[in-house]
Structures are given as C-alpha cells and as structure tokens.
Amino acid sequence: MSTLSAVYAITLGVGVTAALIAWRERDEPGALPLMGMFIGQCLWVTFALFDLQSGTFEGKLLWSELLWIGVVVIPVCWLLFSLEYTGRDQFVRPRYILVLSVVPAITVVLAVTSRSHDLLYTSSELVMYQGQTFLNRSIGPWIWVIMGYTYLLGVLGSIPLLDFIRCESTMFRGQSGAILLGTLAPWVSNALFLGGVISIPAFDPTPIAFSVSGIAYLGAVTRFQLFSTTPSAGQHARRLFIDQLQEGVVVIDDHGFVVDVNDSAREIFGVGEERILGDQARTLFRRCDTAERDDVHSSGKTIYSPHTETLYDITRTEISDSHDRRVGMIFSFHDVGDHVxxxxxxxxxxxxxxxxxxxxxxxxxxxxxxxxxxxxxxxxxxxxxxxxxxxxxxxxxxxxxxxxxxxxxxxxxxxxxxxxxxxxxxxxxxxxxxxxxxxxxxxxxxxxxxxxxxxxxxxxxxxxxxxxxxxxxxxxxxxxxxxxxxxxxxxxxxxxxxxxxxxxxxxxxxxxxxxxxxxxxxxxxxxxxxxxxxxxxxxxxxxxxxxxxxxxxxxxxxxxxxxxxxxx
Known part of the structure; x- marks a missing residue:
C-alpha cells in the first residue's frame, strides 16, 4: 500500500470513529446531521481510495463519479448541523431539507451520466506522477454551480457558530472553534485544488484534509463536551421565554415593520394565527383603542383591547446594535386590568x-x-x-x-x-x-x-x-x-x-x-x-x-x- 493510500485509510478510520460517536449521541441536537456529514466524508474518502487503487481507466471513471454522492451530502448536513446545534431547528424541516437537496441531487445525476454530456467534465485522461496513476478530468460549467452552492451552504452554516466564538462560555467557544477549524481545513484544500495551486496533477487533497476535520470534531466531543453541553437550550429558552410571557411582546424594525410577536400579543390584538410578520406595526396597533387612566402609577401610555376586554400599559424599549445604532423597538403590553x-x-x-x-x-x-x-x-x-x-x-x-x-x-x-x-x-x-x-x-x-x-x-x-x-x-x-x-x-x-x-x-x-x-x-x-x-x-x-x-x-x-x- 502506498503512503497516500495509508493516509486515506487513516482518514477513513477517523471519520468512521467520529460517525459512530455521533450515532451514539443521536438524541442530542445536531448529532444526526453531524453523523450524516461524517458519512459523506467517509464515502468521499472510500471512493477516492478505490480510485487511487484502480489501475484501469474505466474503474477510475466509475469511482470518480460515485464519490460525488459523498461530496454533495457534506454541505447540506453541515448547514443542518449548524441550525440544530445553535437552536434554530425550526428550519430543519422535511420541506427545507428537500429544497436544500435539489442541487445535490441534480449533481449526482449529472455525475453518473457524465460520459454522455459535458456539463460536469469536458474531458478525461490518465496521467502518471511518481509512479502513481491519476485520473485528470477537465471541469465543466456545472462544477462551478455545485462548488458555489457548497461554499454558500458552508458560509451560511458558519454564521450561527461565529456568534459563539465571542460567547462568555469557554465550553461553547471551544466547541465552535473546533468545529469551524474542522470545516475550514477541507474548504481550504479544495479551494487550492480548484485554483490549480496543488503541484500534483489531478490530485484533490480534500479527502486527506478530512483527517484534520475528524480530529477537530473528536476534540470538540472529548475536550469541550460537544454533545454533553450545547447552546441550543439557550436559544430555545429565549424563544420559549418570550412565547410564554404573560405580557404581550411585539418587536418591530427601524422601519416600523413587525418582525416578531408572541402568543400573548396575538391575543391582545386578536390576530390568532394570521400572518402579521412583515406588516406595518401601525396596522396592528389600530386593532386596539388608546385609553387614559387617572393613576399616578401609570405612564399614561395605555390601550384597551376589545379582544381581551382589558387595559394594558405600554412599555417601549429601543434595540441597538454593537455600534449603538437603533435597529428596532420592543413594545411590551402589561395587563393592568386587575390593578384597575x-x-x-x-x-x-x-x-x-x-x-x-x-x-x-x-x-x-x-x-x-x-x-x-x-x-x-x-x-x-x-x-x-x-x-x-x-x-x-x-x-x-x-x-x-x-x-x-x-x-x-x-x-x-x-x-x-x-x-x-x-x-x-x-x-x-x-x-x-x-x-x-x-x-x-x-x-x-x-x-x-x-x-x-x-x-x-x-x-x-x-x-x-x-x-x-x-x-x-x-x-x-x-x-x-x-x-x-x-x-x-x-x-x-x-x-x-x-x-x-x-x-x-x-x-x-x-x-x-x-x-x-x-x-x-x-x-x-x-x-x-x-x-x-x-x-x-x-x-x-x-x-x-x-x-x-x-x-x-x-x-x-x-x-x-x-x-x-x-x-x-
């Protein structure tokens, strides 16, 4: 076995170990998508190893086509993992997964039929480098589509994790840092390959970079307790806290549009399950009447809701970004009916x-x-x-x-x-x-x-x-x-x-x-x-x-x- 084959085998062993650990923790947020990502990496490495070991042109064509199954699985699972891990699993729904899988599915179809068209590859030939045979394939236009899509999902998946790099918790900082490092390694190696920087002709080092990914992910699991402590609970708690507040809460942006509303506010304004996000706040507020109270404890900003038949004091809080720019406002409605x-x-x-x-x-x-x-x-x-x-x-x-x-x-x-x-x-x-x-x-x-x-x-x-x-x-x-x-x-x-x-x-x-x-x-x-x-x-x-x-x-x-x- 060549040195390169041994590296592939070690990378495959690291990936399988990481996938098994993820399967063992499958009930934890993000574990199943992470396992899917490891499986995609293992498929890519496995078919790349078979390609390396194959001595025939037909054999190398077959394995280079099949490895696309692993390639397209990775970015989709990466985004799903990031969403679940950070508590945004409301987007991890079958319909969203189906939409995310359209481009990867087209890519796999184009890969297995690549000999009959030039969308994925325009030409294929065998080349020799230091006694090792490689399959050199000139890329077609669809390669740029799937690569752009892959990097887009990679960036989208990284954005939620970047928030935890600045988190107060050392545990969450370590988890996010290790995960981002593990993801960055194959990105960089693949970018170097596509840019023609790699001196070995027709050799994609991305599968080898997966060994770095596997070690980083294993470090996140063992050193920073990736599946024992996750930030998803905090995200859900904030959402649950707002939803279960007895006070009504309406969040609007700086242009006066409703961007969030809890269940109590829906009852106050009598909107039920209607879609009101994105509507003008003025339209929503007109569903209640202004009122005045002769009460020294009142701020004077009071509304009467005909839907709940009670009075509410209004508190307005400005929302500012890190540059102290106002980006929106929170309106809270406190039931003062009992007080009155x-x-x-x-x-x-x-x-x-x-x-x-x-x-x-x-x-x-x-x-x-x-x-x-x-x-x-x-x-x-x-x-x-x-x-x-x-x-x-x-x-x-x-x-x-x-x-x-x-x-x-x-x-x-x-x-x-x-x-x-x-x-x-x-x-x-x-x-x-x-x-x-x-x-x-x-x-x-x-x-x-x-x-x-x-x-x-x-x-x-x-x-x-x-x-x-x-x-x-x-x-x-x-x-x-x-x-x-x-x-x-x-x-x-x-x-x-x-x-x-x-x-x-x-x-x-x-x-x-x-x-x-x-x-x-x-x-x-x-x-x-x-x-x-x-x-x-x-x-x-x-x-x-x-x-x-x-x-x-x-x-x-x-x-x-x-x-x-x-x-x-």
Missing part, C-alpha cells in the same frame, strides 16, 4: 365606609345627645337600628375582604348542586316567610367555591329588599361543556336604573355611586370566579340577575402559587 379593578374596588369601599358609617355615626350621635339632654326626645330604637346597620356594613366588608383573599390564592372547587342547595337552605332558614324555588342541578358540575358567598348575597338581597310579606325567588341553572349560568328571579321592587348602571360600569365617582355593599360583593365575587353578572327587569315586577361562570376541574390541585411550583 382593585383600585376601583378600594375606591368603592373607602367611599362606602366614609359615607355610610359617617351617616350612621352622626345619626347615633345626634339621638344620643338628645337623650342626654332630654330623655323624652331621643329615640333609643333609632340608635339601635343605626348600630345594627354599622354592624351589617362591617360584616359585609369582612366578607368582601375574605372574597378578595380567595382571589389571591387558588380557590377550591365545589359541587354546584350541593353549594346551591346549601345557599337556598340557609336563606330559607333566615327568612321563614320567603319561598325559594330552585331547579335541580345536574350532577358532576363544579364551580369556584367563592360563589357560595355570591349566591348567599344574591338570595339575601332578593328577599331582604322585597316589601311583600311572602317574597318569592326562582333559581334556574343551565350548563354546557365549559360554563354554568345561574339565574335568580324575584318579584320585589327591582333595582333602579341608576344603581344598576353604577354596578355595571364597575366604578363610582363623586356624582354617581351605589347605596350599599351587597351588589358590589356579588359583582366582585363573580369576577374573581372569572364570571360575569347581568341584570334585567322581571315581568311583571322584580329583577332577574344572571351569573355566568366557567366550570372548574375538581381534580385540579389547589394551593398557593409557591406550592404549585413544587408540583412535577
């Missing part, structure tokens, strides 16, 4: 405490002063009723605070049939003259347990504010796969339009406010259960109050947010 609702609730509670308790206190104080000056002019019964009303207001306030506390933690699920039956029984026991009729509730329907407080207050308001000696309340329930609708109809005087408009609007002001806490408790408790409350007039008299809430899974684990982090 809590602010409104506190305003209502403060007003009610200031107004109701102050009124009752003044009433008690004035009658107490009358009793003190003249026992015959004061009214002890009025003082007693005022004290009871203060106690009732305090009790409702404590109940509301309890409801708010449940909203901060994960509430438990309750069987609707048992919950509603318990509320009806408690109300009937408190008001013996009232008649409460309730439809049967289907079994297996579960709702938030906070609704027990809501239903009790609905029934209590319906009976307590009815002047009839025998107040009547009808309760009906409708269910579907995802929601429950509970309707309470009474024959009382009804809720006046003024009071109802304040509750439906969800806030009060100095000119418009409600008279008590009962309806607010119903509204807030239903919202905490992710439901809605509506009112309408009953015929011939009274009110129909409808509560619609989502059903909940009774098997869902309950607990605090911190406890849920410990769940597998």
């Amino acid at each position: 609702r809590n602010q409104q609730r506190h305003e209502v509670l403060n007003r009610l405490f200031r107004h109701n308790i102050r009124t009752e206190t003044n009433l008690i104080l004035s009658h107490a002063e009358l009793l003190e000056s003249d026992p015959d002019t004061g009214d002890p019964a009025t003082i007693k009723r005022g004290a009871y009303r203060i106690e009732d207001t305090a009790e409702k306030a404590r109940t509301i605070l309890d409801v708010f506390e449940r909203g901060r933690t994960r509430d438990t699920a309750a069987d609707l049939s048992m919950l509603l039956s318990r509320c009806v029984d408690l109300t009937a026991a408190r008001y013996p003259t009232a008649t409460i009729e309730s439809d049967p509730v289907p079994d297996g329907v579960y709702v938030s347990e906070v609704l027990e407080t809501v239903f009790l207050n609905v029934l209590d308001n319906a009976v307590d504010h009815n002047d009839d000696s025998n107040p009547h309340v009808w309760v009906t329930v409708e269910t579907d796969e995802e929601t429950v609708t509970v309707e309470f109809a009474d024959d009382g005087p009804g809720i006046d339009d003024y009071e109802r408009s304040v509750i439906e609007r969800g806030t009060e002001n100095s000119l418009q406010h409600s008279s008590g806490l009962g309806l607010w408790l119903i509204k807030w408790g239903t919202e905490i259960a992710d439901g809605t409350v509506t009112f309408r007039e009953n015929d011939p008299t009274g009110t129909v109050l409808t509560i619609t809430v989502p059903t909940v899974d009774p098997a869902a684990k309950m607990g605090t947010d911190l406890e849920r982090l410990l769940e597998p």
